[in-house]
Amino acid sequence: MIYETITRLDDxxxxxITLNRPEVMNALNTQMRAEIxxxxxxxxxxxxxxxxxGSGRAFCSGQDLGDRSSLANMNLERTLREEYIPMLMxxxxxxxxxxxxxNGTAAGAGANLALICDITIATESASFIQAFTxxxxxxxxxxxxxxxxxxxxxxxxxxxxxxxKISATQAAQWGMIWEAVADTTFEATWRARAAQLASxxxxxxxxxxxxxxxxxxxxxxxxxxxxGELQGECGGTRDFKEGVLAFLDKRPAAFEGx
Numbered sequence: 001m002i003y004e005t006i007t008r009l010d011d012x013x014x015x016x017i018t019l020n021r022p023e024v025m026n027a028l029n030t031q032m033r034a035e036i037x038x039x040x041x042x043x044x045x046x047x048x049x050x051x052x053x054g055s056g057r058a059f060c061s062g063q064d065l066g067d068r069s070s071l072a073n074m075n076l077e078r079t080l081r082e083e084y085i086p087m088l089m090x091x092x093x094x095x096x097x098x099x100x101x102x103n104g105t106a107a108g109a110g111a112n113l114a115l116i117c118d119i120t121i122a123t124e125s126a127s128f129i130q131a132f133t134x135x136x137x138x139x140x141x142x143x144x145x146x147x148x149x150x151x152x153x154x155x156x157x158x159x160x161x162x163x164x165k166i167s168a169t170q171a172a173q174w175g176m177i178w179e180a181v182a183d184t185t186f187e188a189t190w191r192a193r194a195a196q197l198a199s200x201x202x203x204x205x206x207x208x209x210x211x212x213x214x215x216x217x218x219x220x221x222x223x224x225x226x227x228g229e230l231q232g233e234c235g236g237t238r239d240f241k242e243g244v245l246a247f248l249d250k251r252p253a254a255f256e257g258x
Contacts, residue, residue, distance in 0.1 A: 001042070005032035007055075008039050013198035013257070015043035015050045022056025027064035028109055033083045037090045044094040048205075048257050049197040051190065052091075052117060053101035062108025062131065080140055084109065088116050088142050092213070095206050097197050101190040102126045102168065102177070109141035115150070116142045118209060120177035121193060122168035123186040128176065129166065130159045149216070151176050201239035202257035 007018045019026035100114035102122035107129040147156035151174045168180035181189045207230040239255045246253035
């Protein structure tokens, strides 16, 4: 597929999807949302890890507010239902881990696009802003779901009500993201993390994602039963056998993702 608002580069099991509208801080428009959805769905079928990052100085500034004619005619509920939900669910349902490599500002829906990913790694100069109340809206794009679960209700309410800029360092301390790293080592760090996942036990990673997501709606007993079911499936993989042999041989495991 030929993309106009993003790029996709596949390398050794890693699919890197880059939001590529730097002139508008990678603001989300209809086409970009559709392209992200398609790229993530396609990458989930071929790659062992997906990385979502941005070009230029921002990760994503959220909904594109620059097109006044488009904005005036926008039905927000329909846009969220028909364009945002498919994009976000493509990430949630992606069968392999999705890393958000946040290279700069992540605001509004752009912040929640990053936070819905499985792992979020940000450069220390990046920031997260639930900017919605600044224009009279509520957080969307999954923000009201992910924030209370990651940082608790009080901090989620504060982030939503005050729309303060939250530094990547603060976000990491709160548990909003996995880690904030120095700007000078940011790309090397996320690439190393992605490479680790791309060469890891992919079938186990698939099931980790599934079982973690299920935990929010399961009772303890249901979760224990699901763990048993998925662990049994992992026990039948070639990577499990390789992992055990590597442990016994005192050598690094050479996982094939099968």
